């Protein structure tokens with residue numbers, strides 16, 4: 001099961017997707033850091049703009065107050081100051097606009113990194129599901145194969161004999177038991193020379209009567225004796 005090529009392929013796909021996930025996480029983290037850093041810079045610019053707007057309003061208010069009180073010199077100074085703050089304020093607006101443009105690029109990078117991460121996670125999930133499906137399939141196949149193996153007692157020794165129901169010939173005894181039994185049977189057969197013809201005479205030690213001559217030899221000898229006594 002461990003060396004199934006399909007299973008190994010899904011496992012490799014999971015590893016590859018995990019590497020993609022790690023890469024996308026790094027990218028997302030960097031993009032978020034850039035975005036957050038710019039966000040705090042932008043917050044600083046906004047705070048400066050608010051201060052400058054207040055300063056411009058204060059100086060204009062002071063200029064109005066002074067000219068109502070006919071203090072033209074002070075009124076002129078306040079207008080001069082207000083114009084100065086207004087120029088700095090305009091610069092800050094320009095800075096804010098360029099940062100806002102950069103901010104939209106950073107946000108797009110965060111979105112792209114997040115999309116890459118989601119896609120890698122989806123690939124890993126897909127590979128994991130395929131892996132698990134294949135594993136379940138292999139387990140079912142193994143269970144099916146295992147179910148075809150049966151056991152029964154050996155007709156000779158009585159010990160467990162394993163066999164597969166798909167075999168064309170289902171044995172009833174162990175091969176070793178059959179061979180041992182045959183060797184024992186063969187050992188019970190002996191040979192000795194026939195008392196009449198001298199040729200080999202096969203016999204089994206288990207026979208109750210062990211012959212000394214071939215049956216044909218004995219019959220031939222009996223026929224010859226009968227012929228001789230008939231002639232006499």
Ligand SMILES: [Zn+2]
Nearest residue numbers: 154157174177
């Ligand atoms: Zn046996």
Ligand SMILES: [Zn+2]
Nearest residue numbers: 194197214217
């Ligand atoms: Zn003989």
